[in-house]
Amino acid sequence: MSRYNRHIILSEIGQVGQDKISKAKVLVIGAGGLGCPVLQYLTGAGVGTIGIIDFDVVELSNLQRQILFGSSCLGKNKAIAAKERLEDLNDTISIAAYPFQLNYQNAIDLFNQYDIIVDGSDNFETRYLVNDTCLITNKPLVFGAIYKFEGQVSVFNYKKGPSYRCLFPNPPQEGTIPNCSEIGVLGILPGIIGSMQANEVLKIILGIGDVLSGQLLLYNALTSKVSTLKVNRNEAIIQSILEEKNNFHKKQISENCEMEVLEVSIDDIISEENIQFIDIRESHEQPKIESIKVSHIPFSQLEQSLSKINSDKKKVLFCQSGVRSKRATQMLNELNITNCFSLKEGATVLNNYTKVSSNE
Amino acid sequence: MNLNIKYFGQIAEITNQNEESIEFSGLIVSELLDVLYSKYSDLKNKDFQVAQNQELVLGDKEITGSEIALLPPFSGG
Incomplete structure (x- = not known):
């Protein structure tokens, strides 16, 4: 049929x-x-x-x-x-x-x-x-x-x-x-x-x-x-x-509120050095990332915690799945904090990846 | 003359109804709009088109039909 x-x-x-x-x-x-x-x-x-x-x-x-x-x-x-x-x-x-x-x-x-x-x-x-x-x-x-x-x-x-x-x-x-x-x-x-x-x-x-x-x-x-x-x-x-x-x-598309957020993959950045990794998950969320240095700034406190963001480094924000980090990156963009990227993969993948790298 | 006015989208939110009946003694569309603006001042800030008997009309058009619709653009998808 x-x-x-x-x-x-x-x-x-x-x-x-x-x-x-x-x-x-x-x-x-x-x-x-x-x-x-x-x-x-x-x-x-x-x-x-x-x-x-x-x-x-x-x-x-x-x-x-x-x-x-x-x-x-x-x-x-x-x-x-x-x-x-x-x-x-x-x-x-x-x-x-x-x-x-x-x-x-x-x-x-x-x-x-x-x-x-x-x-x-x-x-x-x-x-x-x-x-x-x-x-x-x-x-x-x-x-x-x-x-x-x-x-x-x-x-x-x-x-x-x-x-x-x-x-x-x-x-x-x-x-x-x-x-x-x-x-x-x-x-x-x-x-x-x-x-x-x-x-x-x-x-x-x-x-x-x-x-x-x-x-x-x-x-x-x-x-x-x-x-x-x-x-x-x-x-x-x-x-x-x-x-x-x-x-x-x-003609140019004007800056609309659905601003394009820059996203990166772990593969793109893992070998770079001058990066501040920012975990924007709330404090109870698992897994904790321990094999690399990470700043903890929960999304709920992001606007009050801008002083923790290093202006000299490339910022890579991550959450569980890459959705909240995208929103957070957009928020930082709107606050004119530049060089911010959202990690596509999320915390679990980052954790596995960094564990493997540190064991090598 | 008695007009049945239909409201859509945000316009219906401002007038708080989907349609109403209005007694109108003027001649053209823009006069009718003045009546509606004085009744619902928030309408002045809104973009919408006017249809008379299911056909879009401009402000200088004479009111001949009994059914008027106020139609705003929608952007959602």
């Missing part, structure tokens, strides 16, 4: 439709709440080439809604962790992980390698970058966004339809809409909205049904109400973006 039998026996899809799915190339921006269900269903459906771009790492608070990840993924890059899970789901397709931030320099080249772009990002800056790059590269954009219990879905830039800027011409003023700060979201909501996005992708690939172009679908999980608003193409706005095409690569 074929893997895709349940699609192929649908007369609307058939082998012809399944072949279209196999030939399709879809890039998913963000492997988070929206990206996970999108990727899950596109991989299951057998989309032949799938790209995943995300620079963030899996954290414990993601597992409530980011369905591709489990405890074993904590601290791992999301694009890479998603690829590993998806290759288990379907090893007959090609999946590319891009574990870095989308920016004005890499977006056009990346988008040009795909047929359809799916936006599952979590901030306005990326959303406008994705929209504008889709306009410039002439790719359809399957848009989804969520806020607490509500979601928005649409398809932009599809067959001369409107773009996101025809709906919201410019990003909102900074700070007016909760963004990076966690305001909470119902875990199932991105599951619903992401599934709707995956559905739009398949309709575009197959050429069946009505694609959600020129319309914005609004879903409220508390009232179970769905509304649809009509969005018209604004030619002047679209032309103004296209005219900026040649200056596009000169």
